[in-house]
Amino acid sequence: xxxxxxxxGPLSVxxxxxxxxxxxxxxxxxxxxxxxxxxxxxxxxLIMSIYSNGDKEDGRFTAQLNKASxxxxxxxxxxxxxxxxxxxxxxxxxxxxxLTFGKGTxxxxxx
Amino acid sequence: DADVTQTPRNRITKTGxxxxxxxxxxxxxxxxxxxxxxxGLGLRLIYYSFDVKDINxxxxxxxxxxxxxxxxxxxxxxxxxxxxxxxxxxxxxxDWDQRVGxxxxxxxxxxx
Numbered sequence: 715x716x717x718x719x720x721x722x723g724p725l726s727v728x729x730x731x732x733x734x735x736x737x738x739x740x741x742x743x744x745x746x747x748x749x750x751x752x753x754x755x756x757x758x759x760l761i762m763s764i765y766s767n768g769d770k771e772d773g774r775f776t777a778q779l780n781k782a783s784x785x786x787x788x789x790x791x792x793x794x795x796x797x798x799x800x801x802x803x804x805x806x807x808x809x810x811x812x813l814t815f816g817k818g819t820x821x822x823x824x825x
Numbered sequence: 826d827a828d829v830t831q832t833p834r835n836r837i838t839k840t841g842x843x844x845x846x847x848x849x850x851x852x853x854x855x856x857x858x859x860x861x862x863x864x865g866l867g868l869r870l871i872y873y874s875f876d877v878k879d880i881n882x883x884x885x886x887x888x889x890x891x892x893x894x895x896x897x898x899x900x901x902x903x904x905x906x907x908x909x910x911x912x913x914x915x916x917x918x919x920d921w922d923q924r925v926g927x928x929x930x931x932x933x934x935x936x937x
Contacts, residue, residue, distance in 0.1 A: 722865075757915055757928035758868070802868065811875075812858070812883065817867035 718805050720816035728824055733790040735819050737803030740784065746806035747779055747786045748813065753799045762788060793823045828852050829929035831916050837935045838906050846901045846932050848916030854926070856919045857899040859883075859891060861912040862931075868915070874899055906936040 717740045727733045735749075746765050750758040764770045764777040764786065776789040786805075790797055800820045804813040829850045838844050848857065859871040860883075870883030872891040880891060888910060892900045903910055916929040 757931050759928070760926055811856075812870055812873055814870075815868040817865065 718803055718814050718816035720801075720803050720819045722817060723820040724822045725819055726822045726824065727793050729793060729795060731793050731823075733793045733797065733821055733823070735788040735790075735801050735803075735821065737786045737788075737805075737816055738784055739786070739803075739805045739814075741805065741808055741814075742784065743808040744805045745808070747777070748804040748806075749775075749777060749786075749788045750802040750804060750815075751799045752802060752818065758802055790821075793821075795823045795825050797821060798823045829916060829918055829927050831914075831929040831932050833932060834930065835933045837937065839937050840907055842906050842936075844903045844906055844934070846914055846916075846934070848899045848901070848929055850897050850916075850918045850927075850929075852918050852920075852927060853896075854918040854920050855896065856921065857893070858917040858919075859889075859899070859901045860915045860917060861885070861910075862915060863912050871901065871914075903934075903936075906934075908936045910934065911936045 719738045749762040751761050752758040762775055762777040764779045767779050767781055770777045774791045778787045800818040802818045803816040807814050832847045855876050858873040860868045862868050869885050871889050872883055874880050874893045877893050890902045914932045919926045
């Protein structure tokens with residue numbers, strides 16, 4: 715069974731801090747990794763994708779990938795209350811072109 | 826107008842009833858997906874379709890069927906609904922290189 719593991723949280727950080735969200739996966743041959751943000755009662759929204767080892771930055775968001783450790787993370791700098799949401803890690807299921815999602819980590823940013 | 830629409834947005838039905846959830850998209854994407862989301866279980870793939878003639882089972886297809894009527898339309902049916910199919914259902918689309926790019930607003934289904 716290919717799995718994607720995330721800490722369910724909630725992860726609580728103060729406004730302005732760096733929030734670090736982590737994800738591990740079991741399928742060693744996966745090549746594509748994604749982070750989605752889901753506000754309560756809303757649909758998931760793709761915010762980052764990463765395919766190569768290392769860091770990928772987009773505004774306040776940085777995705778980090780380490781394939782050897784089967785680990786992907788999302789850093790949110792200067793966290794804002796509007797970042798409070800559930801963050802879903804998704805890993806491409808090798809050979810199927812579909813995604814396996816983690817259960818998500820709830821992030822709470824306090825003013 | 827929304828890129829991915831789902832109807833109905835909310836539905837309450839009884840055990841044993843047949844129900845259809847519909848999804849339409851204006852993105853022009855070939856790939857469409859149906860997911861369900863349950864508290865504590867995350868998003869799970871029910872069925873997916875890479876074009877009109879291609880239908881594939883996902884992780885949890887038992888008790889569900891689908892129809893791809895056109896590139897833009899993908900319907901999910903519950904032939905005989907049961908209470909553990911109570912969940913939030915999402916339709917999603919993607920271009921060939923985006924895996925899953927866009928989710929619809931969701932349908933909240935309650936089976937009594």
